[in-house]
Amino acid sequence: MVLNKTKTLYDCQSGEVVQIKSLQVEGTMRRRLLDLGFVPGACVKVLQRSPMGDPVAYRVSHTTIALRQEESSRIWVEEIGGDQG
Amino acid sequence: MTSYRVALAGNPNTGKSTLFNTLTGLKQHTGNWPGKTVIRAEGTYVHNNQEYTLVDLPGTYSLYANSADEEVARDYIVFEKPDVTVVVMDATAMERNLNLALQVMEMTDRVILCINLMDEAEKKGMTIHDRKLADRLGVPVVKISARNKQGIDQLLDAIERMAEGKITTRPYRVTYSEDLEQKIREIEPDVRKIVGDQYPARWIALRLLDGDYSLLKTLQDQLLNQRGKGVETGELSVSCHT
Numbered sequence A: 001m002v003l004n005k006t007k008t009l010y011d012c013q014s015g016e017v018v019q020i021k022s023l024q025v026e027g028t029m030r031r032r033l034l035d036l037g038f039v040p041g042a043c044v045k046v047l048q049r050s051p052m053g054d055p056v057a058y059r060v061s062h063t064t065i066a067l068r069q070e071e072s073s074r075i076w077v078e079e080i081g082g083d084q085g
Numbered sequence B: 001m002t003s004y005r006v007a008l009a010g011n012p013n014t015g016k017s018t019l020f021n022t023l024t025g026l027k028q029h030t031g032n033w034p035g036k037t038v039i040r041a042e043g044t045y046v047h048n049n050q051e052y053t054l055v056d057l058p059g060t061y062s063l064y065a066n067s068a069d070e071e072v073a074r075d076y077i078v079f080e081k082p083d084v085t086v087v088v089m090d091a092t093a094m095e096r097n098l099n100l101a102l103q104v105m106e107m108t109d110r111v112i113l114c115i116n117l118m119d120e121a122e123k124k125g126m127t128i129h130d131r132k133l134a135d136r137l138g139v140p141v142v143k144i145s146a147r148n149k150q151g152i153d154q155l156l157d158a159i160e161r162m163a164e165g166k167i168t169t170r171p172y173r174v175t176y177s178e179d180l181e182q183k184i185r186e187i188e189p190d191v192r193k194i195v196g197d198q199y200p201a202r203w204i205a206l207r208l209l210d211g212d213y214s215l216l217k218t219l220q221d222q223l224l225n226q227r228g229k230g231v232e233t234g235e236l237s238v239s240c241h242t
């Protein structure tokens, strides 16, 4: 049993399922992330990293969305399960 | 006989183009939106001897004009004022799709929520309480499956009744923080003085409070253009609160 700890979405491994705690970003980018479904409370599954490790594909609210490090490193999450990590 | 104008809005991949093709068949043409590299698809269909012009708006998750797609869709709904805006939604991802639906409902009263991919939802054992949704949201809700051509007649009837002014809606409006609502109350009357009843004053007030200069610019162009055509409007001297 892994203790719940807070990290950013960018730190997560493929296959991990996490819950969004907060967005450390303001303005247009915040609005954009919220519109894409990255809202506090939402569950996100990390799908896969592109060969260079950026961007990364995520499954959120029944849709696959890719985020760049610039965005994913500002989303604070908590581990809730998944098939890895 | 003039044609009613109907816009299809919605998230990407909700079946807008499938619905558009089902309704218009070969009676369609595509081009670009003026000054944009965004594809514009327009077509016509006839229902009960009345012609309708259907516009397939770009699919977006939002309408805050963060991209050319969003700007095109937003400007069409607010400034071109279609007789009916149909928000096409994915029945299997309602939470996500309601974001855009609520945004459109802030922009116009003439909205129909069209919940597509019902066949997929049923396969997944999901039930959509359309009556409850319509009650809570104050706008008509129609369930369809564009690919299987199910529910299309009900949708066309709903569009007809709305276009003819036979449906009065009461779109659910998001209530913001007291702080923000206070600011809206302060500037909405001024906005209304300028734009009259032709554009959604509360929505414009919200955009101005958000510092949306691109909207302000478009609004100014629209009003100047109309004044050139002899339409009376108030003085436009609002600036953005940032």
Ligand SMILES: Nc1nc2c(ncn2[C@@H]2O[C@H](COP(=O)(O)OP(=O)(O)O)[C@@H](O)[C@H]2O)c(=O)[nH]1
Pocket (backbone or CB within 6 Å): B010, B011, B012, B013, B014, B015, B016, B017, B018, B019, B059, B116, B117, B118, B119, B120, B144, B145, B146, B147, B148
């Ligand atoms: N199962 C099912 N698939 C649909 C339905 N409507 C559209 N699709 C499919 O959903 C995908 C996206 O449709 P499209 O019309 O391109 O969506 P748009 O991005 O909103 O224009 C396509 O593969 C369609 O065949 C439907 O009612 N049921």
Ligand SMILES: [Mg+2]
Pocket (backbone or CB within 6 Å): B016, B017, B018, B059
């Ligand atoms: Mg399409």
